[in-house]
Amino acid sequence: MELRGDEIVLRPVADGDAEILERVVREPEVAAWWSPPDDYEGMLAVVFEGEVVGAIQFDEETDPEFRRAGIDIFLTARHHGKGLGADTVRTLARWLVRERGHHRLTIDPAAANSAAIRCYGKVGFKPVGIMRAYWRNHRTDVWEDGLLMDLLADELA
Numbered sequence: 001m002e003l004r005g006d007e008i009v010l011r012p013v014a015d016g017d018a019e020i021l022e023r024v025v026r027e028p029e030v031a032a033w034w035s036p037p038d039d040y041e042g043m044l045a046v047v048f049e050g051e052v053v054g055a056i057q058f059d060e061e062t063d064p065e066f067r068r069a070g071i072d073i074f075l076t077a078r079h080h081g082k083g084l085g086a087d088t089v090r091t092l093a094r095w096l097v098r099e100r101g102h103h104r105l106t107i108d109p110a111a112a113n114s115a116a117i118r119c120y121g122k123v124g125f126k127p128v129g130i131m132r133a134y135w136r137n138h139r140t141d142v143w144e145d146g147l148l149m150d151l152l153a154d155e156l157a
Helices: 017-025 084-098 114-123
Strands: 008-012 044-048 051-061 068-075 104-107 126-136 143-152
Touching (some): 044 084
16 A cells, blocks of 8 residues: 655665664653554555655544544654645545445544644644543653544545
């Protein structure tokens, strides 16, 4: 599988990508929100100008009564604020809607992660509500709030 955005390409994480992604997820700006994954199986590498700059993953609820998909992403700090995050999320969101048939997508950044929240808003995600004590911060071992955001298929930018 290979998905092309305006500036990025998404493809399955390949041999050799894990070492790059380990460095990215340990950058202070990324580590503030992500703990290092146990493995990168099932993730898609985010490739910009031939370089792996992050990863994105999705999960799917396939029960017909509750069908939806969720998205998580991290990018190297060198490319924060350049629109690559929105391009990446939008690219995967379009695939999840058009190819996988989802009518609703969710994303759940830390409530304090204002940069991520702005990025997801650019794609069309809307705040639904605060999830109190939602995620355990791996650096502080403190439970912190998350923001549930969702996007309906007909709202996709």
